[in-house]
Amino acid sequence: MGISTKQTGIPFTKVKVTDKFWAPKMETNRLKTIPANEKQCRETGRLDCFKPEYKGERHYFWDSDVAKWIEAGCYSLAVKYDKKLEKTLEDVISDIIAMQQEDGYMNNYFIYVKPEMRWKNLRDCHELYCAGHLIEAAVAHFYATGRRNFLDAMCRYADLICKTFGPGKGQIPGYPGHQEIELALVKLYHATGEKRYLDMACYFIDQRGQQPHYYDKEAIERGDDPKKFWAKTYEYMQAHQPVREQKDAVGHSVRALYMYSGMADCAKETGDKELEAACKRLWESVCERQMYITGGIGPSLSNEGFVKDYMLPVENISSESCASVAAIFFCQRMLYLTGESKYADAMERIMYNSGLSGVSLDGEKFFYSNQLYTYDPEADKKGEKQPASGKHYQWDGAALHRQGWYGCSCCPPNIARFIASLPGYIYGTSENTLWVNLFVGSETEFEVNGIKVKAQTKTKYPWNGKVTITFKPEKECEFTVKLRMPQWCESSSLKVKSKFKDNTVVGDEDGYLTVTRKWRKGDHIIYTMDMPVQRVYATTKVRELEGRVAIQRGPVVYCLETVDNCTNNLEKLALPRKYNLRAVMNKTLLGGVVTIIGKVEVNNDGAEEEGLYQNRPPNVGIRQFKAVPYYAWDNRAPGSVIVWIREK
Numbered sequence: 001m002g003i004s005t006k007q008t009g010i011p012f013t014k015v016k017v018t019d020k021f022w023a024p025k026m027e028t029n030r031l032k033t034i035p036a037n038e039k040q041c042r043e044t045g046r047l048d049c050f051k052p053e054y055k056g057e058r059h060y061f062w063d064s065d066v067a068k069w070i071e072a073g074c075y076s077l078a079v080k081y082d083k084k085l086e087k088t089l090e091d092v093i094s095d096i097i098a099m100q101q102e103d104g105y106m107n108n109y110f111i112y113v114k115p116e117m118r119w120k121n122l123r124d125c126h127e128l129y130c131a132g133h134l135i136e137a138a139v140a141h142f143y144a145t146g147r148r149n150f151l152d153a154m155c156r157y158a159d160l161i162c163k164t165f166g167p168g169k170g171q172i173p174g175y176p177g178h179q180e181i182e183l184a185l186v187k188l189y190h191a192t193g194e195k196r197y198l199d200m201a202c203y204f205i206d207q208r209g210q211q212p213h214y215y216d217k218e219a220i221e222r223g224d225d226p227k228k229f230w231a232k233t234y235e236y237m238q239a240h241q242p243v244r245e246q247k248d249a250v251g252h253s254v255r256a257l258y259m260y261s262g263m264a265d266c267a268k269e270t271g272d273k274e275l276e277a278a279c280k281r282l283w284e285s286v287c288e289r290q291m292y293i294t295g296g297i298g299p300s301l302s303n304e305g306f307v308k309d310y311m312l313p314v315e316n317i318s319s320e321s322c323a324s325v326a327a328i329f330f331c332q333r334m335l336y337l338t339g340e341s342k343y344a345d346a347m348e349r350i351m352y353n354s355g356l357s358g359v360s361l362d363g364e365k366f367f368y369s370n371q372l373y374t375y376d377p378e379a380d381k382k383g384e385k386q387p388a389s390g391k392h393y394q395w396d397g398a399a400l401h402r403q404g405w406y407g408c409s410c411c412p413p414n415i416a417r418f419i420a421s422l423p424g425y426i427y428g429t430s431e432n433t434l435w436v437n438l439f440v441g442s443e444t445e446f447e448v449n450g451i452k453v454k455a456q457t458k459t460k461y462p463w464n465g466k467v468t469i470t471f472k473p474e475k476e477c478e479f480t481v482k483l484r485m486p487q488w489c490e491s492s493s494l495k496v497k498s499k500f501k502d503n504t505v506v507g508d509e510d511g512y513l514t515v516t517r518k519w520r521k522g523d524h525i526i527y528t529m530d531m532p533v534q535r536v537y538a539t540t541k542v543r544e545l546e547g548r549v550a551i552q553r554g555p556v557v558y559c560l561e562t563v564d565n566c567t568n569n570l571e572k573l574a575l576p577r578k579y580n581l582r583a584v585m586n587k588t589l590l591g592g593v594v595t596i597i598g599k600v601e602v603n604n605d606g607a608e609e610e611g612l613y614q615n616r617p618p619n620v621g622i623r624q625f626k627a628v629p630y631y632a633w634d635n636r637a638p639g640s641v642i643v644w645i646r647e648k
Helices: 022-043 062-079 083-099 108-112 127-145 149-164 181-192 195-207 214-221 253-270 273-288 321-338 341-352 411-420
Strands: 015-017 427-430 433-436 442-448 451-459 466-473 477-484 492-497 505-509 512-519 524-529 533-536 548-553 556-561 573-575 582-586 593-603 620-629 645-647
Touching: 015 022, 022 062, 022 083, 022 411, 062 083, 062 108, 062 127, 062 411, 083 127, 083 149, 127 149, 127 181, 149 181, 149 195, 181 195, 181 253, 195 253, 253 273, 253 321, 273 321, 321 341, 321 411, 341 477, 341 556, 427 442, 433 451, 442 477, 451 477, 466 477, 477 524, 492 512, 548 593
Parallel strands: 433 477, 573 645
Antiparallel strands: 015 442, 427 433, 442 451, 451 466, 466 524, 477 512, 492 524, 505 512, 533 548, 548 556, 548 645, 556 620, 573 593, 582 593, 593 620
16 A cells, blocks of 8 residues: 555745734744743653652653653744753753663653553553653654754664564553554654654554453553453543444543544555545544534543533533644644545634633643633632642632643643644645645745745735735746635635736635646735624534524634623623624734624623512613634633623
């Protein structure tokens, strides 16, 4: 079987982001978010725990937190050089490399705390998960700096893993409890060309869920009863059946989406159509039946994951930030595998909504979970509340607010690495074709039959639907430009501007407008997508959302906050269908956003409710409301938030 792919992404090192939406967020990420993660990692001992003289607490997943921070820092260095950041990263990387054992093993917890438990509890103890994040960090470091010290160390560790795991005599027929190494090994294969890393990734994918079950065998060997497994079912880590047989997304959402990403990688690299079909089924389960309008994934707090199709409650939900990041990974890989725009549509939905809501606008506070509804009637009286340190959630009836860190701190560095790596998601290439997957002001370069072509995109997206792309080929050459037609866009226009009257062929394929012609320096495309304010309704299969409406404009989903509206109890508001909604740009609000203005009906407007029940309907007032982008909520005064509003 040969490689199966529709497009290949242009690497983050070859794209410069220049627009006024993403470029400032990437700069805030560089100046505030990455240093905030470093500070917390240092204060909690995460950066020192690689040193043998360190005497504080260690934890079996701390390596992954540090690795994601390193990865984010390396992406950021590639975008804008920072001498201080580089020095900090190199110091920590040196400590990690120095920790490596003679056989290549690298995990601070199982070197310094429980060396006797190495590879004894793959189900619970995150060894392979941590190895995966360290591999990803090393690959990012190599691409950003050209240095091989970290990459070579991780190759030694990966070689040990390849030697340790597999079907051969003396090998362990196991696989990770928390998936992640699968996609990391494919990245290592791309960076080194060593096929054994791809083979190892495919082995972990196909070994999962086989019988007799490895986790049962492993538990018995370490003296545990498999029937007393704390999660009750191997669905929690998607090991309940072989992955090729799986049809529904179940269990912990982050584990699932990392695994699905690895599956898509393996399907692409090997041309495995059966595995590709499994990826498509699982993507449909996640993104067409279990995704929030904001792109959030996994409603259940009990398993931080999936429940069943069309069960999407809006209160006290998980919707973990890490799951949003992992879903972006999965959508990107499915896009490259198939070339179908629906995968980019879902990726964009996540990026502009739940992908950004996980971090405050100042870059220093984070959401572990991303709520669609909170209610705090006393918020304006008691000031902003913060959850107790180390807890993920606060469910005592108060509004949930971002905080600086978490005991389980997977989300803050994950958000940092997503934002820092954004340049790598914008464009793709295939034979004589440039794919424009995201509309981000940027500059890049690609080749057509050995001819270098520079492309520059200018846009005010997501606030404005006009996108201008100018081409500067070294010399005249023919190629195709594919422009995504977003699912939210109901009408658009396309113009090609050139001094030369060459034949231009315009068509559409798999959700992309295609423009083929001979291009010369200065030729450009003007692609304009209409951006009306849209009311969005859920299918009636989602019972929790019957009679409710959400507001969207372009890729941005909106919400109402107490600070802009008339009540902390936003459930009192109802949006009549007869009222018009207006989009208004406010350059001074929340870093510059388009707000949505309209009128709502307010139950018991200005009146105190009498008793638990009444025999008359509530009085109704009419008020103006303001909606702001969901990603920007909880950046001002404390209070309530709502995405799905009652509709009359």
